[in-house]
Amino acid sequence: MNAIEIAASVRAGEVSAREVVEGYLATIDAGNGELNALLLVGEQAARAAADEVDAAVAAGNDPGPLAGVPVVLKDNLCQRGVVTTCGSRILEGWRPPYTATVVDAVTRAGGIPLGKANLDEFAMGSSTENSAFGPTRNPHDSTRVPGGSSGGSAACVAAKFAPLALGSDTGGSIRQPAALCGVVGVKPTYGRVSRYGLVAFASSLDQIGPFGASVTDAALLLDVISGHDRRDSTSIPETLTPVSPTLENGVAKLRVGVIDELTNGGGVALEVRAAVLAAAAALEAAGATIESVSLPSTQFGLSAYYMIAPAEASSNLARYDGVRYGLRVEGENLAAMNERTRDAGFGPEVKRRIMLGTYALSAGYYDAYYGRAQRVRTLITRDFNRVYEGCDVLLSPTSPTTAFKLGDRTADPMTMYQSDVCTIPTNLAGHPAMSVPWGTGADSMPVGVQILAPALAEATMFRVARVVEDAAP
Amino acid sequence: MADENPTAITRAEVEHVAGLARLGLSADEVDRLTHELAGILIHARDMGELDLSGVEPTSHPLPLVNVVRPDEISPSLDRDEVLAAAPAVQDNQFRVPRILEAP
């Protein structure tokens, strides 16, 4: 059953939430040992939450649109009293004394938080190999990565550990693993979903979003977590248009642009390019108009991103200093304690980005690196806005390639960073984008097509996604 | 790559930055990071090709202003719960090793 069907059956009293949860727990029990997709399975809490949902149904109350639907949380989302690691040693044993707004929203809608999914440490990575607790493996081929950083969440949905999952996307961390695992993954407009309770990586880029096995399921979860939150100053105050009601409206007369630089770029695999073009053809057949569009500044997205995101991260991660929570490695004075704690607690990628970001912000280099990157960000946003004057949505690959082998890209950071080249520009602009599966490549691994839309145009984006999903091989 | 362009970042700069970031790096880590950061910084220089004169920096993707909350008190956290998470506590306060330097 998909999420929609589970919720409908539970609400109708045809199946109990408890049965649903037990079913998924059994699947996890059988499969997580190999995949390492979940760092923590909250069995007792999930059962208790399911029983509450069942009690509500029995009492004639409606538990909500996610009634009895298990939802996996990326382990950078806070849940009161539940160990939260961010895939790092530095948070050792930390249990947040509060709950993230999105987790509250899921629970209020009758959803069942099922466990915490593996991730690249502090969401920094594109393969989930940077987790301090071992890599997650791709459910389609366990010698390959699931993508990252929300690789655990994507793998959970692909392996049917849960019908739905939440991830976070700073430069592609939802969409890229969705593509590599063959599921649907959505990065909403910046500010559509509250970040309160999401452990920050890069605050001006981070956004929480849903994973689902289908576009409809992802829409269900997106509508539950969208909305204004007074605890997040960057939350959009306007009333948002839900995406579910118009999912089946089709694409007749929509104008679709295929991004030339990202689709025909040098690093894009032929089969991936073919998938994007086939999806475009399918949209055309369904009544949309297709054109090729150019966003020249997106070529500089990677460079801008790898200044802005590490700069913000270097500041966001300063607080892990051994004073208030998490790991402490003692030292003869405060500075020594800080240094030892951070050296022992952070993995190589996190250290690399803290170093890069600290450097980019430091005196004498700010203008050449961070300042310039912020201006490039303006250019990229302008490019998108110009193209969106003539297009309703855009298409591109999600990831230039299908899932790669574990260890293939760990030697050189730049090679790994290239995995995000198609997804990063959207984060810089703050726009929404999603990945929808489109068959498999020559290696039988899933391929994803990325659909991009202007700010707050998620409803249109989802209509397109539904058509692509139906047409996909 | 650092060898091809030794001016991208020096070992001494890496050590200085590690100090600012309070990262106690080993000599090996410093070597490796000098090399890796040089590669990333050289790549980032492609932005130098762009004419950015008159382009305002974007620090925020949203045009929001004046997001405020009313000046009303809400309950604070339970102190014991907070202190339970701390590595070292004394007299209901967070204990840290001697500080050496004033802020």
Place this chain on the structure above:
Amino acid sequence: MSTKTQWMPVIGLEVHCELATNTKLFCSCANAFGAPPNTNICPVCLGLPGSLPVLNARAVEFSLRLAEALNFTVPDKSVFARKNYFYPDMPKDYQVTQFELPILQAGVIDVDGVTIGIERAHLEEDTGKSSHMGGGGRIHDAEYSLVDYNRAGVPLLEIVSRPDIRSAEQARGYVSELRAVLLAIGVSDVKMEEGSMRVDANISLRASEADEFGTKVEIKNMNSLRSLGRAIDHEIDRQAEALETGETIIQETRHWDENENRTSGMRSKEGSSDYRYFPEPDLVPVAPTAEQRAAVRDSLPELPARRRERLIEAWGITLPDARILVDVPGLADYAEAAVAALAGGAARDVVNLCTGDLLAYLNETGRTLAAIALDPAGLADLADLIGDGTLSRSLAQEVFAACVADGSSPRAVVAEKGLAQVSDTGELGTILDAVIAANADAVAQYHAGDDKERKKKRGFLMGEAMKASKGQGNPQLLNQLLDERLV
């Protein structure tokens, strides 16, 4: 002494003032002084992973009030920035402050007729408090430190003067006027002793007004107006001495030691100047609207300078008295209410009672005006009793003490204790005659003595007479009657 005439000080002050909001700058924890350690803390002010700041509306309103009071320019947009450095009393290891775009720019304040420019004022969060334990309790030799985050996130307005100040006295005048303004517009308690107002001074010397500024030294840790003045004077002397002997002044931060009466260099942390400021991505810009500014303008109370002028004119009091009334929280309001309630008494007597007995009582007991038993109408009554001759100043003091203790009315105290001043010449004459008869030798010495001796003996006889009247004799009448008898 010669050094002070030769070298001209250039002084700029940075005043950190805690805003008297109910809650902290970015979270809803109470902004309260003196709570048990770590009780006013939440995920936001403790910098817990995943927490996010939301700006306190009142902190903006308070800033706008100051803008109106000191003619600041309010930019269309101000932006919060992160100041990055590691320190354990800063829960996020960065401070949220304003850097390039502060909320207020270019204000002015009049200090004793001189206009001092104010460069800017910006909002920022306060740090927590660390106590250094062992080894004498000072940071350098402590064995360890304990951190309390109650103060972390308390809103501060940092007000940075232009280097327009030329002496320690002017610096004190600047701070005291700024304090009066902040108090009058209700944005801060401005208690230097409790740390709700902290002042750092930047001092440099130059040989003449035409010269470039010299190297400046920052002085911290002055916790009263008095220590501010002493620290500046001391630093001027120190720099002058150094310059005379050809030393170069090092740009540094020095710590004022109140007990040792000197400044000493502070060990500064490595790379201290590299704060890596960047716009705080978790907060959006502040863009005050015309409506907001108009609302603040309309609700602004009378400012201290204007109020002092008015009181001096209306009541004929001195500038120092007017200053005291305006500077002590609520005292001018109290005095004005009392004057309004007078029935024939003099405003002067109200002011004397307020700046004398009442202020002494407040200082002694640590009470506030709101918490005392004697209301303005009662004080007015007391002034009326002085005015109509019922009470002498010294009797009034006694009545005041009784009233302020339990709230009884001055007239009731006078009646109950029989304290009314005796102004009956017959009764006073009888008392004097008795005193003269009992002290015949003193009277003889008076007549025989020189001016000095006469004054002494006359004072003695007057004291005896006052004693005999149980302190209730009208002093003017007694003097007059004694003179008549000593001719």
